[in-house]
Amino acid sequence: MGSWLSAARLVVGVAVRADPRRAVLVLVLVPLFNIIAAAQALGLRSMVDGAVARQLTEALTGGLVLVLVTVFVHQASAVATDLRQVLQQRVGLEFDRRLMALCSGPAHVSHYHDPEFLDTAELVRQRRTEFGGAFAALVENAGLLARFVAAVVLMALVSPMLALLPVFILPLALAIRWQATIVAAAEVAGAEADRQRAALLTLATDPAAAPEVRLYRLGGEIATRHRAAFAVSARRREAARARGAVAMAAGWLLFCVALVAGLYLVTRSVLSGTASAGEAVLVLLLGTRLVGATTGLSFLIGWLRRSLHTVALYQRLAGYPHPGAAGGRSQELPERGDLVLDGVTFRYPGEATPALGPIDLRLPAGATVAVVGDNGAGKSTLVALLAGLYPPSTGRVTFGGQDLAQVDPELWRSRVTATFQDFCRFELLARESVGVGRLGAIDDREAVGSALESAGAATIVAELPAGLDSRLGRTFPDGTDLSSGQWQKLALARGRMRTAPTVVLLDEPAASLDPDSEAELLRRYLAPNGSTADAPITVVVSHRLTTVRDADLIVVLHEGRIVEYGPHAELLDRAGRYAEMYALHAAAYADGPAVLSAAAARGEVAAGSGQTR
Numbered sequence: 001m002g003s004w005l006s007a008a009r010l011v012v013g014v015a016v017r018a019d020p021r022r023a024v025l026v027l028v029l030v031p032l033f034n035i036i037a038a039a040q041a042l043g044l045r046s047m048v049d050g051a052v053a054r055q056l057t058e059a060l061t062g063g064l065v066l067v068l069v070t071v072f073v074h075q076a077s078a079v080a081t082d083l084r085q086v087l088q089q090r091v092g093l094e095f096d097r098r099l100m101a102l103c104s105g106p107a108h109v110s111h112y113h114d115p116e117f118l119d120t121a122e123l124v125r126q127r128r129t130e131f132g133g134a135f136a137a138l139v140e141n142a143g144l145l146a147r148f149v150a151a152v153v154l155m156a157l158v159s160p161m162l163a164l165l166p167v168f169i170l171p172l173a174l175a176i177r178w179q180a181t182i183v184a185a186a187e188v189a190g191a192e193a194d195r196q197r198a199a200l201l202t203l204a205t206d207p208a209a210a211p212e213v214r215l216y217r218l219g220g221e222i223a224t225r226h227r228a229a230f231a232v233s234a235r236r237r238e239a240a241r242a243r244g245a246v247a248m249a250a251g252w253l254l255f256c257v258a259l260v261a262g263l264y265l266v267t268r269s270v271l272s273g274t275a276s277a278g279e280a281v282l283v284l285l286l287g288t289r290l291v292g293a294t295t296g297l298s299f300l301i302g303w304l305r306r307s308l309h310t311v312a313l314y315q316r317l318a319g320y321p322h323p324g325a326a327g328g329r330s331q332e333l334p335e336r337g338d339l340v341l342d343g344v345t346f347r348y349p350g351e352a353t354p355a356l357g358p359i360d361l362r363l364p365a366g367a368t369v370a371v372v373g374d375n376g377a378g379k380s381t382l383v384a385l386l387a388g389l390y391p392p393s394t395g396r397v398t399f400g401g402q403d404l405a406q407v408d409p410e411l412w413r414s415r416v417t418a419t420f421q422d423f424c425r426f427e428l429l430a431r432e433s434v435g436v437g438r439l440g441a442i443d444d445r446e447a448v449g450s451a452l453e454s455a456g457a458a459t460i461v462a463e464l465p466a467g468l469d470s471r472l473g474r475t476f477p478d479g480t481d482l483s484s485g486q487w488q489k490l491a492l493a494r495g496r497m498r499t500a501p502t503v504v505l506l507d508e509p510a511a512s513l514d515p516d517s518e519a520e521l522l523r524r525y526l527a528p529n530g531s532t533a534d535a536p537i538t539v540v541v542s543h544r545l546t547t548v549r550d551a552d553l554i555v556v557l558h559e560g561r562i563v564e565y566g567p568h569a570e571l572l573d574r575a576g577r578y579a580e581m582y583a584l585h586a587a588a589y590a591d592g593p594a595v596l597s598a599a600a601a602r603g604e605v606a607a608g609s610g611q612t613r
């Protein structure tokens, strides 16, 4: 009940803030019109009593009241419905904004790895329209409740016994509430299956997945799994609804018996002369209205319950404890310094063991660093930690001696530029897709042009139908789609928009590039830059070991830990994991022998051993 009230308060607060005048009008007028509607019954009573007593004035006055109230209530309700719909949209829009801020606002992104957060967010996203619906349901319920109370009061004036009718509605109301509770619980329990269903639907309709779906003939399998996932969540929901329906039917039965008994009492009073015929008609009219209002309430309470439950889920998301979200962070950071990880571990939410660490690592100012290791070694996790996207689970990351946990994450991220392994395909205008790398310069064609140039992506854009102004992607009919490598080059250009970053992070930046582009890219990023005073720390994750050898330092990760660390030649001398990986890699390349012989010519391969340096 507490969460209902808190959700209702939030919805009303949002409506009042979104449009104070309309909100107050709707919240006051709708119940008022419903109370006024009860005057129809009074008019009808006077009409009947006037007719029975042959009192024309009384009969005509009653008729006039009946007609006027009916017309007024009809018109006023239409106006109130219009107002309510406008507000409903505004409330929905405001919650959409809040939801976007909730997901994209937190300092870190680790919540996206928490299944509980994802399930709740998925439910809230699916039921977004219910935020506006919650306001509408509140208003309609208030209106119906007012109508109900007015009817009971008028009936009680005829016979006080009739005031007991609401007591017989209580079991029905409890049954309605119980059904809504168990259906909501079933929906939460089925959220995981619903998420799977949504993912399968995306898979079956996503153009990127289409080639493999066709090739491996996965259409049928996806449909089967989709049906199975639906069955899991639907079975739970339907079972909950059925149980609730049985309880509601029992509640209805009790109420109907009570109403029939009430009508019997009034009929007896008319026959004994203690009530007028008009009063009997009044009770009959209000009694049937009571049935209507109760039916309406049973529907509306279900609607209200469901929509307030969505609001409560939103509140749960809003209250999600984001690690490292404490305020009062420093806005100061040195321009240059070493980036140091000190006993750092990172565990994904819900995981028992850390994906990374403990790690101690010093990345000297201006150094170029390559991070290598097997799949799942923790390279991307390390990059995300350095970008400040996750807070370490234990240990600390410092820059220039300053603990980044004490620094505003926004400040740190404004110093970092990155191209991630799963880079985003911003389906905007080409210049915007690059320009979002520095929002302040999004309209600066020159800045975008030089970022494209430095990422080797200028020709891609030059060949587009409208150059920088071409729309990218398939979402819009006039959009041009790009190849994976072309998208990746635009992502690299985006990373070049920040002109003087402190740290440059590149996670598999060349995975989709041709060998020439890759070699050129890594040459640019990994050329030793310690001699330049303002050079950033550059961290490159790559599986192509032959292309990262020029880095000042190479970090070898294995099962989340650093197993080796040093320059290429030193690591080869150590003849450990890196040397082994490097030799395998060089030999596996089509031109492996050529690489090896070139290395031998430079004295980097121990003669006859195949071991490279």
Ligand SMILES: Nc1ncnc2c1ncn2[C@@H]1O[C@H](COP(=O)(O)OP(=O)(O)OP(=O)(O)O)[C@@H](O)[C@H]1O
Residues within 6 Å of the ligand: 113, 348, 349, 351, 355, 373, 374, 375, 376, 377, 378, 379, 380, 381, 382, 421
């Ligand atoms: N969202 C997640 N939730 C739980 N565990 C995760 C998640 N993402 C990654 N992991 C786990 O963390 C470990 C490190 O993953 P990470 O992606 O950092 O490896 P990687 O070295 O970048 O791999 P690759 O070379 O394949 O890109 C792996 O064991 C992986 O299973």
